Amino acid sequence: MSGRVEVAGNIRVIEDCLPDALPLDELLASGQPAVLKGIARGWGLVQGGLESMQTAMAYLRGFYNGRPVQYSYGGPEVAGRPFYNDDFTDLNCEVRRGGLDQVLDEIAAHAGDAHPPTYYMASLPIDGCLPGFRAANDLDFAAHGVQAPPSIWIGNRVTASCHYDAPDNIACCTVGRRRFTLFPPEQIANLYPGPLEPTPGGQAVSVVDFAAPDFERYPRFREALACGQSALLEPGDAVFIPSMWWHHVQALDAFNVLVNYWWSSSPAYIPTPMHAVYHALWTIRDRPEREKQAWRNVFEHYVFGPGERAGEHLPEAARNVLGPMDETLARQIRAMLIGKLNR
Incomplete structure (x- = not known):
């Protein structure tokens, strides 16, 4: 049995946002998703896209420096969903390299295809x-002392399957509309993550087809929907996605461009916790249950x-790895583990 996805809630909306008055402190303090309504409406790319697909493409070409780019390509049978093959051992798209102008030409050539x-x-x-x-298309992270170099995402009607990212994220919808569907981190089991490797985009993704969810095969997905939030973003809108929140992103038009900013509150010398996940899978998961509980x-x-807490009863000089983490201690731990x- 299958049916269409309907989540329980809407992502809260913050009105009257300006790119040079980013409400970053409020967003981080809340820890909750938010739509920043119209924050990028004045960007040059957004204005070009509102005029036409061709104008937006010409705007991008005007900045392109000719460096080869990497992109995913799939035949019509992929239906805009970079995903797995039937047995989850490989991906349904191939990775190609070429010029941005070439990719734009191919998207334009197929814009009218069903x-x-x-x-x-x-x-x-x-x-x-x-x-x-960035001179006419940027958010002012620097005013908050945050380094968040932006990335751009370009394609046609592509669905990014539900996944999480470790950093905090602000994603700006610049050309075309996108629907974002978000779930809090504790819904991980109810979203049925796929393999850790390979993955369509670097992170494990939900194997549930949101366009036609199979509730008999994935019954707990109903529980995730009860905790979900969604929003339809128009060009110029942005969404704040807190660290580790799952998000499913549907590009709804023949040509879509998104600009996003990832940043972390942790210093660069603290690596991704996924290393610890792999180590724990290796060393803990298959032990007897009583040992796992210990x-x-x-x-x-x-x-x-x-x-x-772990080191507070010890003299400061004796705490070693139980004391506050700094770059020197991080290097020592890394060397010890290697x-x-x-x-």
């Missing part, structure tokens, strides 16, 4: 390929509890 090939250029660093673009207590004490893993 079932076009899929073109998806994901997370292209703007500063590397579109120098000068290790759960160990992790709660050392990792998930208050940061200072040494132990190479034995």
Whole structure:
């Protein structure tokens, strides 16, 4: 049995946003998704897209420096959904390299097709390929002391399957409309993540087809829908996606462009926790249940509890890795782990 996705809630909307008055502190303090209505409406690319697809494409070509770009291509049978093959051992799209102008030409050539090939250029660093673009198309992260170099996403009617990202994210809808459907991190099991490798975009994605969910095969997905939030973004709107929130993104028009900003509150010397996930899968997951519960207590004490608790009863000089993390300690831990893993 299948049916269409209907989530329980709408993403809250913040009106009267300006790109040079980004409400970053309020967003981070809330920890909740928010639509920043019209924040990028005055951008040059947004205005070009409101005029026509051709105007938006010409605007992008005006900044392109000719560097080859990487993009995903799939035949009409992919139906705009970069995903897995039937047995989840490979992907249904191929990775190609070419010029941005070539990709734009191919998208334009198929813009009127009922079932076009899929073109998806994901997370292209703007500063590397579109120098000068940010002068009239940017959010003022620098005013908050945040380094968040933007990326651009270009394609036709592409669906990015539900996934999470570790950094916080502001995604600006610049050309075409997009529907965002978000779920809080605790819904991970109800979203049925696919393999950790390979993945369509670097992160595990939900294997549920949101266009026609199979509730018999994925019954817990109904619980996720009860906790979901959605919003339809018009050109110039943006959405704040907090760290680790799952998001499903549907591009709804024949040509779509999105600009996003990822940033982390953690310093660069703290690596991704996914390394720890892989290590725990290897060292903990298949132990007897009583041992796993004991290790759960160990992790709660050392990792998930208050940061200072594990070492607060020790003299400061004796705390070592139980003390506050800094770049020197991070390098020591990294060296220690490499040494132990190479034995």
